[in-house]
Amino acid sequence: MAGFSWTRFMAVLKKEFIQTKRDVPSVIMAVVMPVVMLLLFGYAVNTDVDHIPMVVWDQSMTADSREVVQALRNSTYLDPDQYVQGYGEIEDAMNSAKARAALIIPPDYGKAIQGGDTATLQVFVDGADPTTARAALSAVQAVGTERAWQLQSERMNLQGLGGAIGRPIEVETRVWYNPEMKSTLFNIPALIGLILQNVIALLTAFSLVREKERGTMEQLVVTPIRPVELLLGKLVPFVGIGFVAFAVALLMAIFWFDVVPQGSWVLLILLSILFLVTILAIGLLISTIASTQIQAMQMTVLLVLPSILLSGFIFPRETMPLFLQALGGMIPLTYYITIMRGIFLKGVGLEYLWQDTLILLVFLVGILTLAMKKFKKNLD
Numbered sequence: 001m002a003g004f005s006w007t008r009f010m011a012v013l014k015k016e017f018i019q020t021k022r023d024v025p026s027v028i029m030a031v032v033m034p035v036v037m038l039l040l041f042g043y044a045v046n047t048d049v050d051h052i053p054m055v056v057w058d059q060s061m062t063a064d065s066r067e068v069v070q071a072l073r074n075s076t077y078l079d080p081d082q083y084v085q086g087y088g089e090i091e092d093a094m095n096s097a098k099a100r101a102a103l104i105i106p107p108d109y110g111k112a113i114q115g116g117d118t119a120t121l122q123v124f125v126d127g128a129d130p131t132t133a134r135a136a137l138s139a140v141q142a143v144g145t146e147r148a149w150q151l152q153s154e155r156m157n158l159q160g161l162g163g164a165i166g167r168p169i170e171v172e173t174r175v176w177y178n179p180e181m182k183s184t185l186f187n188i189p190a191l192i193g194l195i196l197q198n199v200i201a202l203l204t205a206f207s208l209v210r211e212k213e214r215g216t217m218e219q220l221v222v223t224p225i226r227p228v229e230l231l232l233g234k235l236v237p238f239v240g241i242g243f244v245a246f247a248v249a250l251l252m253a254i255f256w257f258d259v260v261p262q263g264s265w266v267l268l269i270l271l272s273i274l275f276l277v278t279i280l281a282i283g284l285l286i287s288t289i290a291s292t293q294i295q296a297m298q299m300t301v302l303l304v305l306p307s308i309l310l311s312g313f314i315f316p317r318e319t320m321p322l323f324l325q326a327l328g329g330m331i332p333l334t335y336y337i338t339i340m341r342g343i344f345l346k347g348v349g350l351e352y353l354w355q356d357t358l359i360l361l362v363f364l365v366g367i368l369t370l371a372m373k374k375f376k377k378n379l380d
Contacts, residue, residue, distance in 0.1 A: 049135035050076050050077050051076065051318060052077060052135065052318070053099045054072070054081075054099055054102065055080075055082040055083070055089070055101075055103070056102070057083070057086065057090060057103070057104045058105045059107040060107055060110045063110070064114070064119075065105045068103075068143075068147060071147055072103065075142070077136070077139035078136065078139050078140070082099060084102075094124070094346075095346055095352050096348075096352050097126075097338065100126045100133075101125045101126065101136045102125075103122075104121070104122040105121060106121075106122070109121070113151065113169075118168060118170055119168060119169050119170070120169075120170045120172060121169060122172045123140045123171060123174070124173075125137055125140075125173060125175050126177060127175035127176055127177050127179060127181050128177045130181040132316055133178070133181055137173055137175075144171035147169055151168035152168055178345055185344070185345060188257050188259040189253070189340035190337040190340060191313075192249045192340060193337055194307065194333065195245075196242060196249065196272075197303075197307060197332075197333050198300075198304050200241070200242045200245065200280060201279050201282055201283040204234075204238050204284055204287065205283040205284075205286040205287045206287065206293055206296055207234050207284070208284070208287035209287050209292060209293050210293065231371065231372055235284060239273070242280065243273065246276065259344060261344050262344060262346065262347030263343035263344070263346070263349060267350060267353075271336075271339050271343075271353070271357060274360050274361065274364065275336040277364055278332050278360055279332065281367040282303065282332070284371045286300060288374040306327065310327055310328035310334070311333040311334040312328070312337055312338070336356075338356050339353050339356050
């Protein structure tokens with residue numbers, strides 16, 4: 001066995017340093033990714049839910065009703081800052097996710113409080129997100145209990161009673177969309193989008209890079225094929241693959257997890273195709289930037305992790321700092337998750353989802369245009 005040669009070792013070491021120096025994207029990712037991931041996890045991973053948007057239908061319009069609203073606001077768990085004038089407006093606010101909870105104060109609330117009777121408050125909670133729903137229910141019950149004890153104490157002191165008297169406030173709660181607050185109903189629709197994004201983006205990102213590594217890109221360059229024709233030709237087959245993957249995931253959700261869409265199937269399929277094409281465009285953009293399959297995989301990972309943290313897949317976006325909410329707004333999955341949960345859980349239509357749909361269209365046009373320009377530049 002030959003002895004260890006420091007000369008040969010140093011030669012190999014020098015070669016590797018030179019190759020590493022030339023592979024600038026990998027070096028940048030190795031340095032930047034830990035910093036970015038730590039910041040994302042540090043700020044985005046927040047299980048504390050507060051400042052839940054709430055609408056109020058105050059039919060009493062008395063000092064007592066305003067005290068209840070202020071007590072909810074002081075808890076910091078709820079933001080009862082939107083006032084409505086009927087159940088129709090409450091339903092609109094809940095369907096559009098402008099509110100996660102609703103407080104209904106009956107007309108006789110102030111009269112019941114002043115007359116020593118039991119006053120009833122009605123609270124609706126959006127159960128589509130079980131974590132937020134539980135936090136809202138806990139906050140409402142806690143505030144209601146505290147306010148009831150305050151009134152009970154005041155009545156006892158006023159009447160000079162030593163024993164307990166009737167409960168001054170009763171809080172009736174009702175959970176919409178997901179009454180049992182099952183996590184599967186909340187997670188499965190979003191999980192379909194996350195899986196489609198990760199699988200399809202990775203497959204598409206490898207498409208052009210594979211041509212580069214095999215040396216067949218040069219053969220395509222000398223043909224009369226235009227860049228747009230080549231990109232679209234590579235895009236269409238993956239649309240079919242993506243739709244098959246979507247169909248499999250949808251069937252699994254329905255027949256295995258018993259999570260059935262409550263809204264329009266046609267709308268679900270059309271908007272899912274829109275999302276698929278958008279993700280395919282992202283994969284093509286990655287493939288035009290990356291030089292190797294390893295670089296393409298690294299760039300795809302940079303897309304995957306922020307999507308899990310910032311899209312609302314696990315953690316409510318309302319609890320994140322504003323700059324992270326803005327970053328999450330730059331991820332197409334954020335809007336697709338809203339679409340999926342809206343159709344699966346709430347059964348809403350395009351009248352509530354048109355904004356998310358429009359943003360996905362803007363993403364698609366912008367990313368596809370950028371990918372074509374980048375690819376044309378590489379060919380030149």
